Amino acid sequence: MIQMLEELKPMLAKYKGERGVLIPVLQDIQEKYKYIPPDSVAVISKELRIPVTKINGVITFYAQFRSEPVGKYIVRICNGTACFVNNSESISDTLKEALKIDVDETTEDKLFTLEKVACLGCCSLAPVIMINDKVFGKLDSTKVKKIIEKYKKEQPDE
Amino acid sequence: MNNIKRIKVGMASCGLAAGAQEIYDILSADLGDKLEGTGCIGMCFREPLIEIEFTDGRNLTIGDVDPERARLLAEKLTTEIPEEWIIYDTASKEFAKQPYFSKQHKIALRNSGIINPESIEEYLEKDGYEGLKKALKMPGDDLCQLILDSGLRGRGGAGFPTGLKWKFARRSQNDQKYIICNADEGDPGAFMDRSLLEGDPHAVLEGMVIGGCAIGATMGYIYVRAEYPLAIERLEKALIQAREKCFIGKNIFGSSFDFDLEIKKGAGAFVCGEETALMHSIEGDRGMPTLKPPFPAESGLWGKPSNINNVETLANIPWIVFYGADKYAAIGTEDSKGTKVFALTGKVKYSGTVEVPMGSTLREIIFDISGGIKNDKQFKAVQIGGPSGGCLPESLLDTVVEYKALNATGAIMGSGGMVVMDEETCMVDVAKYFLNFTVEESCGKCTFCRIGTRRMYEILDRISRGEGKMSDLDELEKLGHQVKNGSLCGLGQTAPNPVITSLKYFRDEYVAHIEGKKCPAGVCKELILFTIDEEKCTGCTLCARNCPVDAISGEVKKLHLIDQEACIKCGKCYDVCRFDAVIKE
Ligand SMILES: Cc1cc2nc3c(=O)[nH]c(=O)nc-3n(C[C@H](O)[C@H](O)[C@H](O)COP(=O)(O)O)c2cc1C
Ligand code: SF4
Ligand code: SF4
Ligand code: SF4
Ligand code: FES
Ligand code: FES
Numbered sequence: 001m002i003q004m005l006e007e008l009k010p011m012l013a014k015y016k017g018e019r020g021v022l023i024p025v026l027q028d029i030q031e032k033y034k035y036i037p038p039d040s041v042a043v044i045s046k047e048l049r050i051p052v053t054k055i056n057g058v059i060t061f062y063a064q065f066r067s068e069p070v071g072k073y074i075v076r077i078c079n080g081t082a083c084f085v086n087n088s089e090s091i092s093d094t095l096k097e098a099l100k101i102d103v104d105e106t107t108e109d110k111l112f113t114l115e116k117v118a119c120l121g122c123c124s125l126a127p128v129i130m131i132n133d134k135v136f137g138k139l140d141s142t143k144v145k146k147i148i149e150k151y152k153k154e155q156p157d158e
Numbered sequence: 159m160n161n162i163k164r165i166k167v168g169m170a171s172c173g174l175a176a177g178a179q180e181i182y183d184i185l186s187a188d189l190g191d192k193l194e195g196t197g198c199i200g201m202c203f204r205e206p207l208i209e210i211e212f213t214d215g216r217n218l219t220i221g222d223v224d225p226e227r228a229r230l231l232a233e234k235l236t237t238e239i240p241e242e243w244i245i246y247d248t249a250s251k252e253f254a255k256q257p258y259f260s261k262q263h264k265i266a267l268r269n270s271g272i273i274n275p276e277s278i279e280e281y282l283e284k285d286g287y288e289g290l291k292k293a294l295k296m297p298g299d300d301l302c303q304l305i306l307d308s309g310l311r312g313r314g315g316a317g318f319p320t321g322l323k324w325k326f327a328r329r330s331q332n333d334q335k336y337i338i339c340n341a342d343e344g345d346p347g348a349f350m351d352r353s354l355l356e357g358d359p360h361a362v363l364e365g366m367v368i369g370g371c372a373i374g375a376t377m378g379y380i381y382v383r384a385e386y387p388l389a390i391e392r393l394e395k396a397l398i399q400a401r402e403k404c405f406i407g408k409n410i411f412g413s414s415f416d417f418d419l420e421i422k423k424g425a426g427a428f429v430c431g432e433e434t435a436l437m438h439s440i441e442g443d444r445g446m447p448t449l450k451p452p453f454p455a456e457s458g459l460w461g462k463p464s465n466i467n468n469v470e471t472l473a474n475i476p477w478i479v480f481y482g483a484d485k486y487a488a489i490g491t492e493d494s495k496g497t498k499v500f501a502l503t504g505k506v507k508y509s510g511t512v513e514v515p516m517g518s519t520l521r522e523i524i525f526d527i528s529g530g531i532k533n534d535k536q537f538k539a540v541q542i543g544g545p546s547g548g549c550l551p552e553s554l555l556d557t558v559v560e561y562k563a564l565n566a567t568g569a570i571m572g573s574g575g576m577v578v579m580d581e582e583t584c585m586v587d588v589a590k591y592f593l594n595f596t597v598e599e600s601c602g603k604c605t606f607c608r609i610g611t612r613r614m615y616e617i618l619d620r621i622s623r624g625e626g627k628m629s630d631l632d633e634l635e636k637l638g639h640q641v642k643n644g645s646l647c648g649l650g651q652t653a654p655n656p657v658i659t660s661l662k663y664f665r666d667e668y669v670a671h672i673e674g675k676k677c678p679a680g681v682c683k684e685l686i687l688f689t690i691d692e693e694k695c696t697g698c699t700l701c702a703r704n705c706p707v708d709a710i711s712g713e714v715k716k717l718h719l720i721d722q723e724a725c726i727k728c729g730k731c732y733d734v735c736r737f738d739a740v741i742k743e
Contacts, residue, residue: 010589014324019439019441020441020443021442021462021723022441022442022646023422023423023439023442024422024423024424024427027384027423027425054443057444058443058444060489061427061444061445062425062427062444062445063425063426063428064424064425064426065425066270066383079346080347081346081347081504081541081544081575081577081591081592081686082346082347082503082504082509083347084346084347084575084588084591085505085579085583085588086505087502090728090729091729097706099344099631101261108251117385117426118344118346118428118595118599119344119345119346119347119348119349119385120385121172121343121349121352121383121385122171122172122173122175122349123169123347123348123349123501123503123509124203124205124349124501124509124510125172125176125205126503126504128175128510129641130274132424134175135172135174135175136175137172137175137176138176143360143542
């Protein structure tokens, strides 16, 4: 908690006294830790005088915020309409099989987290997945397996 | 080389996903200052795309540019470019007749794929910020009237006359008013607004400043989906440039008008596209819709009068102000004026963005402009308007694109997503997909939206497993009407549309699932059976080697057999067999 306070203080300073800041604050924190550490909630509450219940309410409402730590690579499967009619279901099955985890889970080696999203806006390349900030399109099961193998082997820095 | 004026690489999200950055880097080694990045060129299905502009005005569009092609191109530019690389050549005789060009009319997308979206100079060359200059000299009432006269209606879905909305906001007296751009684009399978923001961010900014000027707002917010990082980046750059040139800030164009803008990132909730929810989200709260009235024009963001418009609506504004309301109103039909951008995806040949005059038919958009169905399959339906819209059959393809005619079908104009489906798409499955989306995205405030949609989903799920009853169909209709009438916001009010329209136009398919226990499209797993044809199987073993659960047995060169108990209906055997020996029914 004290350590968290030290870490977050500079980040929170610019938001003090401003209104409507809770979402940007949480986005900054998630950018830094890739999830919202439970300790950070108390810090935000104290520093910005926002009730803990309200912060938790916002975290649970928005799909973007995670309350659990994630792997090095966040694999997001597009489940938008265009991907759906182009068989994103089988991409999803292949990924679950290759990583041996379900959606919203993280592999034991903390390398991959699997998530589902509604449309990445590259629908013309459907089916699409995104690994961290990189988009892969026009996929089939074979290509997906290759991409995952490559990440496993090379473990590029993002 | 000397006859080349410019080379543009399509660098919108989908281009980058297809590898445009690498292409750009390869070409930049040889072409240097003639090379430029641009936004969505529209032919997203052939990404990465490049366009070569020659000094004599000829334009060549080249598709599927992989690194190999890029390297060859860099060498070949002086000589000839292989025919099969070329998608369009303005110098060819057929060019003018290509429906892809002749049937489109670009106003909102006027600069997308043409200018470098990161350069304000290029926007200025295209009469950028001239509309604003003109607007600043007009009384606010006249400006609202001009937009009203143009006939422009909101492109975010509801189609409310923009000029009228502006008049309401203008009439509200307050020391602070806001103008908000809705760039939440939550409809899964639609990317018109992304293309616009990435391809021509200044058009949207200019539209907002003009809007501010018209209603008397001095502050604006753009609420963008967090899933659109590139759109956010380009908006941020554009904002800095516009500030430097004093198009945003204090005393714009030397007038007494001040206006500032802030970009807000969404956090992944579809319902935040609804206007009241969006404002709560900007305020830092859970994005739950609230009852109207009060309308945003009276009491919106932080209780102040606010006007909210969609990205495409705003991108049209500078054009209308600059060229005049008459010019805009001359395009389209009695009911709907101007143009509409659509994002075509699914089983259509040329997926991408198109902009057509109102009054075009669905057939023209899907078949003439977008090339019809991929792999010469049969057209089955087009889904318009996303989770709030409907699925329309072949018999309605001659429906014209306008608010009135589309509403009459049970679908809606929506924001512009068109997902095309072929014979291999199951309509029950699609209806189930949309209901699942609504169930997940409902904010939970209204009982009918929260529980009614879940009940509908369960019924559809049952039908897709072959456990449905004919009475379920009536039940679906009944629940649909209850959800429509018992919901507070547009999400719940329109959520049953995909089910209701598919029941109306594709009832046979529901009946086949219920009475025949068959999925005609071969999609619903519980209702399909994979077997091997004794006559055709050569015993090549390929299927057995590909089956993920080892459900296939058989010796080399002997007939193979599928163990139905073990089979998980993944369809791999069906896909891999080279002798058409696997039967799907
Ligand atoms: C659930 C729901 C989601 C919506 N999503 C969007 C959206 O993503 N983008 C948008 O412009 N409008 C969306 N709308 C419509 C807005 O509430 C609003 O009508 C629109 O932004 C007004 O702008 P316009 O008049 O320019 O169309 C949505 C409405 C509902 C009910
Ligand atoms: S209709 Fe649905 S999404 Fe809209 S307010 Fe009610 S529960 Fe929330
Ligand atoms: S792949 Fe086809 S031909 Fe080969 S064993 Fe399987 S069913 Fe027979
Ligand atoms: S459908 Fe899939 S699981 Fe069933 S036999 Fe074929 S490959 Fe095996
Ligand atoms: S539906 Fe998958 S990227 Fe849009
Ligand atoms: S051409 Fe790529 S986004 Fe449209």
